[in-house]
Amino acid sequence: MEILDLSAPLDTDKAWAPWWARTRVKRQGHRFGALAVFLLTGLTPRFLRHRLGWANETLSLSSHGTTHLDAPWHYAPDSGGKRALTIDEVPLSWCFSPGVCIDMSHKKDGEAINEADITAWEKTEGHSITAGTIVLIRTGMDQWIGDPAYFTTGPWVTRGATRALLKRGVKITGIDAWGWDGPLSHMAQRARQGDGTFWESHYEGADTPYCHLERLAGLDQLPTTGFTVCCFPLKVKGGSAGPSRVVALLGPPGERDRHGY
Incomplete structure (x- = not known):
């Protein structure tokens, strides 16, 4: 079994991170x-x-200041008609599941990743996303870690795409960019020029409980399928998120890795 690290380094980032997001x-x-x-x-x-x-x-650092798992509590106080789960209440069974990696690195700055993109990927790969799968979206934005552009550049995942995944029973999604909805400036512009909706894909979690991973790194190491994601967050009492050391396990369970472990 091979273990791939999908987490960004945790280090002082004052030189490149905005004041509200520093570690x-x-x-x-x-x-x-x-x-x-x-x-x-x-x-x-x-x-x-x-x-x-x-x-x-x-x-x-904030609970969102490095690679982390967002809890439903981050999106709203209620989710699915009940009090939203905080990060210490998220079932650990959600955090250890088969994964898929959807390559959307061709998407440009500000471009949407929508339901049609997900469906097209399934058709091309001949693989259907099923309940419990952890769905990772590769944008390539992790190449900008260490640059201020990391916080202001990138594509985003639409509410429709998010809803479609949740309807299939997906409990955890993830992206190798600063945020699932894209940069704040992009969100604000869409809200002003569109239907007035801000943070739309996060708010989908107020209707259907789900978690998502943000600030992942190294998704280019992954195959499209055939791996397991492990993303246990820190047990922050009442927290909206938990910093996480996210890894992918390749190969049959129990198989030794190349180092003999």
């Missing part, structure tokens, strides 16, 4: 660790291997 990783080295040991225990560096203590990091 900070503050690193405390081994020398600082020696000071921490002294302050906590009174032990001097002579008690420590190489006179060094532990390394540590402190993180400052």
Whole structure:
């Protein structure tokens, strides 16, 4: 079995992320660790291997500030006529399922990914999306991670396409871009020039409970089918999302990977 990492790095992004979406990783080295040991225990560096203590990091980020899984609570307080699930309430069975990867990297900035695109992919691949499948949309936008354009550029998935997937019993979708509905500026422009609807595909989750993965990376590694997605989120109490280490498992379950594990 081979394990493919589909997660973006978690690191300080002040140099390229807008102020409202920044993550900070503050690193405390081994020398600082020696000071921490002294302050906590009174032990001097002579008690420590190489006179060094532990390394540590402190993180400052929103639950949406890196690769993450959105909960229905993110979209609205109610979903499907009931109180929406928070991320700690999302069934873990949703988060470990067969996946498909739909290549939409030909879509241009601001272009829609609609239901017809999904249907055409199924016809071309000879594969029908069934209940429980985790559907990943590849746009290629992960190439812009580290550039301000990551937050302002990219295609988007329509409410119709989202609804069509949910009607088939899909519980989790995902995209390798900043957001499922596209950049904020694009959403605002569509709302002003169209029917006044903002954040339309997220709001579909207020009618039918579902989760989606955002800020994925490396979907170009994946085949179209024949893999399992594992996307367990951090158990944030009452959270609207949870940062996740998302991976794809290739090969029959139980098969050793190329490293022998």
